Amino acid sequence: MRVLLVDDSKTMRNIVKGVLGTLGVTAIEEAANGLDAVSKVDAFKPDLILLDWNMPVMDGITFVKTYRAKNKTTPIIMVTTEAEKAKVMEAIQAGVNNYAVKPFTPENLSKIIETTMAKVAAKKAA
Amino acid sequence: MTANQETQVQIAADGSQATLIAPPGLATAMVTPSSLASVVKAAGVLIDKEVAREIAAFAAAYGSGVTERRTIIARSVPPVAGEDGRMEGHQGFELIISSGHAPGSVAERTDHYAGLNYVQVKTADIVGAAHKPTEGTDGRDVRGGVIKAQPGKPIPIKLHPTLTLDSLGRIIAEKDGVLVLRENELSVIQSLEVPGYVDFSTGHITFAGSVKIAGGVRPGFKVTADGDIHVGGLIESAEIRCGADFVARGGMAGSGRGTISVGRNAQIVYLDKVTGTFSGNLNVEREIVDCKLVVGQDLNCPNGAILGGEIAVTGSLVVKVIGSAACIPTTISLGDVPLLQASRRAAVKVVDQIKQTLTQLTAQERLVKMKPRPSAADREMLTETAYELSQQNNELVKWTAKLDAIEIAARERRKLDLHIAKAIHPNVKFHIGEFAIHFKDTVKGPVWIYWDEQRQLVYKTGSVAPRALSEIAQIVRMPAARPAEGTKSAVAA
Numbered sequence: 001m002r003v004l005l006v007d008d009s010k011t012m013r014n015i016v017k018g019v020l021g022t023l024g025v026t027a028i029e030e031a032a033n034g035l036d037a038v039s040k041v042d043a044f045k046p047d048l049i050l051l052d053w054n055m056p057v058m059d060g061i062t063f064v065k066t067y068r069a070k071n072k073t074t075p076i077i078m079v080t081t082e083a084e085k086a087k088v089m090e091a092i093q094a095g096v097n098n099y100a101v102k103p104f105t106p107e108n109l110s111k112i113i114e115t116t117m118a119k120v121a122a123k124k125a126a
Numbered sequence: 127m128t129a130n131q132e133t134q135v136q137i138a139a140d141g142s143q144a145t146l147i148a149p150p151g152l153a154t155a156m157v158t159p160s161s162l163a164s165v166v167k168a169a170g171v172l173i174d175k176e177v178a179r180e181i182a183a184f185a186a187a188y189g190s191g192v193t194e195r196r197t198i199i200a201r202s203v204p205p206v207a208g209e210d211g212r213m214e215g216h217q218g219f220e221l222i223i224s225s226g227h228a229p230g231s232v233a234e235r236t237d238h239y240a241g242l243n244y245v246q247v248k249t250a251d252i253v254g255a256a257h258k259p260t261e262g263t264d265g266r267d268v269r270g271g272v273i274k275a276q277p278g279k280p281i282p283i284k285l286h287p288t289l290t291l292d293s294l295g296r297i298i299a300e301k302d303g304v305l306v307l308r309e310n311e312l313s314v315i316q317s318l319e320v321p322g323y324v325d326f327s328t329g330h331i332t333f334a335g336s337v338k339i340a341g342g343v344r345p346g347f348k349v350t351a352d353g354d355i356h357v358g359g360l361i362e363s364a365e366i367r368c369g370a371d372f373v374a375r376g377g378m379a380g381s382g383r384g385t386i387s388v389g390r391n392a393q394i395v396y397l398d399k400v401t402g403t404f405s406g407n408l409n410v411e412r413e414i415v416d417c418k419l420v421v422g423q424d425l426n427c428p429n430g431a432i433l434g435g436e437i438a439v440t441g442s443l444v445v446k447v448i449g450s451a452a453c454i455p456t457t458i459s460l461g462d463v464p465l466l467q468a469s470r471r472a473a474v475k476v477v478d479q480i481k482q483t484l485t486q487l488t489a490q491e492r493l494v495k496m497k498p499r500p501s502a503a504d505r506e507m508l509t510e511t512a513y514e515l516s517q518q519n520n521e522l523v524k525w526t527a528k529l530d531a532i533e534i535a536a537r538e539r540r541k542l543d544l545h546i547a548k549a550i551h552p553n554v555k556f557h558i559g560e561f562a563i564h565f566k567d568t569v570k571g572p573v574w575i576y577w578d579e580q581r582q583l584v585y586k587t588g589s590v591a592p593r594a595l596s597e598i599a600q601i602v603r604m605p606a607a608r609p610a611e612g613t614k615s616a617v618a619a
Contacts, residue, residue, distance in 0.1 A: 009506065011510060012506065012509065012510075015509065015510060015513040018513065018517070019513075054502065081502035081505040081506060082502075083505075101505075102502075102506055102508070102509045103505050103506075103507075103508030103509040103511075104509055104512065105512040105513075105516060106512070106513055106516045107516070
């Protein structure tokens with residue numbers, strides 16, 4: 001599985017990379033903001049995008065809207081501190097497949113990733 | 127000499143030069159370049175551009191012919207000898223290959239102990255380059271005859287099949303081992319045999335396989351082998367590092383500076399003032415004198431004595447005599463696992479550190495969670511803390527399992543089984559578990575000391591029923607660390 005990891009915090013990227021490592025993911029591309037992700041996503045062709053909301057230059061929700069205009073299938077999980085219901089709804093409406101609220105434990109995030117990928121696989125099979 | 131009227135050409139006997147001679151008073155027509163050229167040609171000299179130029183200059187210089195003129199007009203072209211074939215060693219191998227002899231003679235070398243006669247190589251290492259001899263360039267004499275060039279001598283060193291020469295002239299190792307040059311053959315050997323002593327003629331020996339030394343090991347030299355080491359002669363104050371079995375036919379006289387570390391079993395004639403660690407059994411034929419030893423399994427010295435020093439033995443100890451009538455202080459630690467102490471201590475330390483970190487992280491997490499409305503930064507921090515807690519918990523599980531494995535290994539190896547065939551002399555001290563046992567008087571053997579079923583220290587002589595050891599020795603409970611634990615060379619399990 002190829003994962004594009006978008007977060008302005010290097011520490012957080014390392015944490016998520018650690019979680020992905022436990023899931024056996026080794027093909028990981030990192031981006032520091034939405035614009036950086038836009039420049040990398042076509043070449044990298046991820047199977048999953050993990051995305052922070054609050055980032056400089058281009059935030060996560062803008063990236064989702066931009067990306068979904070041309071790609072409707074690659075799953076996106078928003079990993080963010082934004083826990084308000086309205087925010088969650090906004091993200092889902094923009095095209096986010098799942099939502100992980102910080103603080104999360106490695107086990108929580110693993111479960112969310114696995115659930116999301118299972119749903120995507122089931123949808124494809126149907 | 128050839129003459130055309132009075133004009134002459136003298137050619138050296140070896141054809142190296144030709145001299146044109148014109149006496150005075152010749153008619154101008156006889157010293158023109160063309161007439162002189164015919165004389166020179168008639169003499170057999172090859173006329174090339176250079177010679178033609180010399181003839182023209184001669185004619186011009188003759189002038190009115192007042193005096194005799196004599197000029198060398200042609201010289202031979204000497205041959206250029208071919209270069210001898212040679213080998214060049216790449217960095218690290220140059221002392222063996224390029225010099226073709228023992229590197230101890232290299233002037234700039236200062237560490238004579240480290241003389242590199244045996245250099246380790248790995249498969250596919252490019253150890254050097256071979257330069258083939260060249261043919262040289264032929265010369266020619268003044269008549270145009272060929273003077274044959276001396277071709278270069280072939281490479282004086284042959285390559286063993288353990289090394290190959292590729293099309294680019296590179297010498298490539300085909301096997302792991304040690305690069306050696308013997309009797310003009312360069313090879314990679316996997317079992318090293320040193321025909322004499324390890325001394326300045328060999329330098330230190332470091333070898334991936336087994337080493338057999340026909341002689342001994344001189345003071346200050348190091349012998350390190352991943353495999354077995356067999357030494358035929360005396361080992362002096364040297365350093366021995368053996369990854370497998372070790373045999374010393376001549377004993378070891380360490381003079382307080384000799385050290386030895388053996389990965390498996392050792393068979394030694396005697397040990398004198400040596401510091402050593404033996405992971406397996408140590409079998410000594412004669413005496414162990416004033417040594418600091420740690421033995422991972424059994425120490426068998428059934429016909430010899432332990433005199434002085436500090437010896438720690440994990441397994442059984444069989445010895446003829448301990449101490450001497452001269453009351454030499456001798457300390458023996460038994461029933462402990464000295465070789466596991468270092469790794470046990472390290473594991474305990476790591477586990478303690480992890481627990482401390484976990485406590486700090488948990489406290490940090492609790493403080494942030496107590497905030498009624500944590501900020502985004504708090505949430506980020508909580509995620510980091512949760513991740514770090516998870517990592518530390520994983521580490522704790524791993525290190526706890528490691529510590530458990532060490533404890534199990536310690537329990538399996540630890541025993542007390544002491545057989546003394548002849549005598550325990552005064553001033554011998556045993557450390558058995560947490561007990562210090564001091565013998566003030568000579569105890570005659572055969573004596574067997576062990577724990578009985580009630581976990582009491584007892585001794586037995588002959589067929590007599592076992593009796594409390596306290597009857598013949600002073601026993602003091604001492605929880606302090608035993609002296610031999612501090613042996614620096616103790617290795618991690």
